[in-house]
Amino acid sequence: MKSFSPEPYPIADTAQQIQPFHVMKILGEAKTLEAQGHDIIHMEIGEPDFSSLPQVHKAAQDAMETGQTHYTPTLGLPELRAALSNFYRGFYGAEVPAERMMLTPGSSSGLQLLLTALLNPKDKVLMTDPTYPCNREFVRLLKGQLISVPVTESTRYQLTLPLLKAHWQDGIKVVMVASPSNPTGTIIEADELVAMAEFAAQKGAYLLVDEIYQGLVYDRPAESILSRCAHLDNVLVINSFSKFFCMTGWRLGWIVAPTFLVPTLERLGQNLFLSAPTLSQYGALAVLKPDALAELEQRRQTFQKRRDTLMQAMQEAGFAPRLCPDGAFYLYWDISAFSDNAEAFCLELLHETGVALTPGTDFGHYRAQQHVRLAYTTDEETLRRAVEKLKRALRKRAPLSNT
Amino acid sequence: MKSFSPEPYPIADTAQQIQPFHVMKILGEAKTLEAQGHDIIHMEIGEPDFSSLPQVHKAAQDAMETGQTHYTPTLGLPELRAALSNFYRGFYGAEVPAERMMLTPGSSSGLQLLLTALLNPKDKVLMTDPTYPCNREFVRLLKGQLISVPVTESTRYQLTLPLLKAHWQDGIKVVMVASPSNPTGTIIEADELVAMAEFAAQKGAYLLVDEIYQGLVYDRPAESILSRCAHLDNVLVINSFSKFFCMTGWRLGWIVAPTFLVPTLERLGQNLFLSAPTLSQYGALAVLKPDALAELEQRRQTFQKRRDTLMQAMQEAGFAPRLCPDGAFYLYWDISAFSDNAEAFCLELLHETGVALTPGTDFGHYRAQQHVRLAYTTDEETLRRAVEKLKRALRKRAPLSNT
Numbered sequence: 001m002k003s004f005s006p007e008p009y010p011i012a013d014t015a016q017q018i019q020p021f022h023v024m025k026i027l028g029e030a031k032t033l034e035a036q037g038h039d040i041i042h043m044e045i046g047e048p049d050f051s052s053l054p055q056v057h058k059a060a061q062d063a064m065e066t067g068q069t070h071y072t073p074t075l076g077l078p079e080l081r082a083a084l085s086n087f088y089r090g091f092y093g094a095e096v097p098a099e100r101m102m103l104t105p106g107s108s109s110g111l112q113l114l115l116t117a118l119l120n121p122k123d124k125v126l127m128t129d130p131t132y133p134c135n136r137e138f139v140r141l142l143k144g145q146l147i148s149v150p151v152t153e154s155t156r157y158q159l160t161l162p163l164l165k166a167h168w169q170d171g172i173k174v175v176m177v178a179s180p181s182n183p184t185g186t187i188i189e190a191d192e193l194v195a196m197a198e199f200a201a202q203k204g205a206y207l208l209v210d211e212i213y214q215g216l217v218y219d220r221p222a223e224s225i226l227s228r229c230a231h232l233d234n235v236l237v238i239n240s241f242s243k244f245f246c247m248t249g250w251r252l253g254w255i256v257a258p259t260f261l262v263p264t265l266e267r268l269g270q271n272l273f274l275s276a277p278t279l280s281q282y283g284a285l286a287v288l289k290p291d292a293l294a295e296l297e298q299r300r301q302t303f304q305k306r307r308d309t310l311m312q313a314m315q316e317a318g319f320a321p322r323l324c325p326d327g328a329f330y331l332y333w334d335i336s337a338f339s340d341n342a343e344a345f346c347l348e349l350l351h352e353t354g355v356a357l358t359p360g361t362d363f364g365h366y367r368a369q370q371h372v373r374l375a376y377t378t379d380e381e382t383l384r385r386a387v388e389k390l391k392r393a394l395r396k397r398a399p400l401s402n403t
Numbered sequence: 404m405k406s407f408s409p410e411p412y413p414i415a416d417t418a419q420q421i422q423p424f425h426v427m428k429i430l431g432e433a434k435t436l437e438a439q440g441h442d443i444i445h446m447e448i449g450e451p452d453f454s455s456l457p458q459v460h461k462a463a464q465d466a467m468e469t470g471q472t473h474y475t476p477t478l479g480l481p482e483l484r485a486a487l488s489n490f491y492r493g494f495y496g497a498e499v500p501a502e503r504m505m506l507t508p509g510s511s512s513g514l515q516l517l518l519t520a521l522l523n524p525k526d527k528v529l530m531t532d533p534t535y536p537c538n539r540e541f542v543r544l545l546k547g548q549l550i551s552v553p554v555t556e557s558t559r560y561q562l563t564l565p566l567l568k569a570h571w572q573d574g575i576k577v578v579m580v581a582s583p584s585n586p587t588g589t590i591i592e593a594d595e596l597v598a599m600a601e602f603a604a605q606k607g608a609y610l611l612v613d614e615i616y617q618g619l620v621y622d623r624p625a626e627s628i629l630s631r632c633a634h635l636d637n638v639l640v641i642n643s644f645s646k647f648f649c650m651t652g653w654r655l656g657w658i659v660a661p662t663f664l665v666p667t668l669e670r671l672g673q674n675l676f677l678s679a680p681t682l683s684q685y686g687a688l689a690v691l692k693p694d695a696l697a698e699l700e701q702r703r704q705t706f707q708k709r710r711d712t713l714m715q716a717m718q719e720a721g722f723a724p725r726l727c728p729d730g731a732f733y734l735y736w737d738i739s740a741f742s743d744n745a746e747a748f749c750l751e752l753l754h755e756t757g758v759a760l761t762p763g764t765d766f767g768h769y770r771a772q773q774h775v776r777l778a779y780t781t782d783e784e785t786l787r788r789a790v791e792k793l794k795r796a797l798r799k800r801a802p803l804s805n806t
Contacts, residue, residue: 008636009608009609009636009637010521011664011667012519012520014523015521015671018667018670018674020670020673024673047473051470051471051473057467060682061460064455064463068652070652071450071651105509105512105676105680106508106676108674116544117414118414119415120417133674134674141519143524143546204412233412247472248473248474248681249472249681250472251676251680251681258411260411264414264421266423267422267423268418270427271536272511272515273654274509274511277508277654278651279463279652279653
């Protein structure tokens with residue numbers, strides 16, 4: 001018996017257009033070099049090097065031992081939704097009832113759920129360029145229209161009210177922002193965020209705030225838009241237990257939605273994923289308790305020291321990044337003095353120095369070939385060593401003449 | 404500061420059309436009655452009553468203790484993909500390389516991923532009525548066209564080659580079948596399945612086989628379409644660790660795809676979910692080992708005894724179901740002798756007897772009000788007690804006159 005068709009069968013048009021993560025090429029190459037015995041410093045990976053906390057493990061173990069391995073309700077364990085509501089009250093002074101919380105299997109899933117709930121084909125979604133890659137791709141999958149706003153160091157790579165007004169057009173249904181942002185590590189000041197939420201409300205549009213890196217903020221307290229905009233029915237928040245809470249592999253995120261949207265999200269969730277992982281939800285209950293949060297504060301301080309060490313080493317190497325990131329664990333570095341092809345730059349540096357970086361092209365088009373993302377998810381000594389290697393390699397290069 | 408819009412903001416048209424699971428109304432009502440102290444027998448829940456195995460818990464614990472709590476590759480842990488390949492060889496005599504395996508966060512996610520990879524708007528998807536609710540809803544979300552084939556006891560509620568030919572039309576891109584099926588518990592004979600796969604191949608269409616209840620088969624060995632059709636590039640399989648492997652809350656499923664489709668699935672997976680839960684993947688490695696599989700065989704035998712007990716009790720009560728399910732843990736019961744409104748029937752019986760059932764309307768339209776689904780996910784004694792309660796309640800009813 002033979003296959004009736006020697007040709008592959010058709011693939012959907014949109015699926016063919018979905019972009020791969022360019023960093024995967026770097027990661028693959030880095031692993032090949034490692035396998036050959038080369039010393040590789042991974043600054044390309046957007047994941048804390050810390051494992052999850054023992055408290056989380058204990059909670060998951062208790063859940064297993066007591067047979068809590070079945071489906072949870074689609075919106076999540078009621079006690080976890082209540083714990084999140086308490087967390088917003090205690091940490092951010094935000095009054096958000098448990099009924100507005102929905103647990104999701106990772107925040108990618110939460111983002112997909114929200115955009116699926118909101119977007120008709122051709123609806124417009126406004127976001128910055130650069131931005132996290134998925135944001136664009138979900139709009140593409142839902143046949144929406146992307147309105148990209150190029151941003152530079154002048155606004156700390158963030159959307160502002162003047163930019164939002166300048167790029168406004170009819171048909172925009174959702175404005176997406178992230179604070180702190182991946183890939184830039186910058187935040188949006190609270191007043192600016194509130195002003196954008198209110199502007200969107202006036203226009204009948206949603207403001208979707210990615211707070212996935214919430215908690216990983218330096219030199220200032222962490223914030224949530226919900227502290228001041230919890231009453232606005234157009235404000236949507238996605239968050240995650242992956243980054244600040246160091247639970248990446250547990251695949252658990254959450255949504256804070258206006259009350260009127262929750263029944264739609266629940267019906268969609270029943271179909272799209274049924275429920276978020278059960279053990280992860282029990283683990284999350286433990287990670288929201290004071291002892292775990294105290295340990296996470298220690299880790300936050302570690303990330304802050306790494307940021308400071310990286311920034312100082314970059315300055316001393318003469319690279320002088322034009323701005324200091326406020327949070328997350330990324331530095332978005334303008335490499336236009338050295339290259340106008342970030343992908344080639346990353347590959348060459350990987351081979352010359354063993355330092356793996358992410359090309360800006362993963363995050364958009366605007367000056368993407370002139371930027372790379374550095375993740376400071378390794379210890380300070382390694383960060384210093386990485387910058388020293390970069391310095392030696394780049395010293396040999398003829399600087400590009402910039403206009 | 405007040406909300407600028409007193410009205411809720413717009414929700415997407417398709418999202419508004421997504422149907423809720425009607426069983427949720429029954430479940431909610433059952434929980435209310437339970438809270439009031441009533442004795443409720445849950446035959447509405449599509450989930451094994453067994454918790455996951457101690458071997459799985461041990462593996463998850465080892466993974467936690469060794470810091471394996473980070474992201475895995477999007478396609479899944481290489482060793483788990485290899486273990487699945489071995490599993491197909493050992494159990495089903497199917498040669499399917501590890502490269503064709505992709506782990507997904509639950510099989511709902513796998514189904515979504517596959518249909519997203521394949522369907523352009525207006526592409527047609529053929530499936531039976533009744534079918535699992537998500538199947539229809541994913542087609543709706545992707546703006547595809549649903550071709551529903553009504554099926555009856557005469558084909559054991561399954562698609563057949565003659566039915567497929569009779570309902571064939573241009574533009575069908577995917578044919579979906581499930582064996583064993585939810586909600587009917589019936590299987591498709593291997594020859595029929597192969598014939599349908601070949602017919603679809605001739606037409607340039609995919610055959611997507613839901614093997615989520617694979618392993619839970621009685622009176623005969625479990626089968627996979629991959630034993631005979633692994634070489635066909637149009638055959639897609641979704642499977643799950645939820646049912647036979649009793650790992651519902653772990654949210655882990657898998658896809659077996661033709662090689663040419665894997666890169667597209669990987670790119671989509673990077674965006675849609677990044678990776679499946681890590682601990683669940685380590686747990687799954689343990690559940691595929693001989694000692695765990697031996698325990699699961701014991702559980703399978705328990706389900707078989709429950710099916711036999713339920714069928715016998717139904718016969719003795721005079722209900723005489725017209726066919727005996729081959730697998731899964733469901734009986735799709737024709738209640739037309741008692742009611743032509745399954746939803747009212749389920750609600751009334753719940754209040755009269757405390758037995759919770761799922762109305763056929765969750766699974767389609769064709770004679771859906773004349774069917775209910777019974778899940779035998781409780782012990783034999785409870786099943787006998789449930790049927791006795793149903794018998795007493797239905798004896799009081801005037802039978803409907805059937806044409």
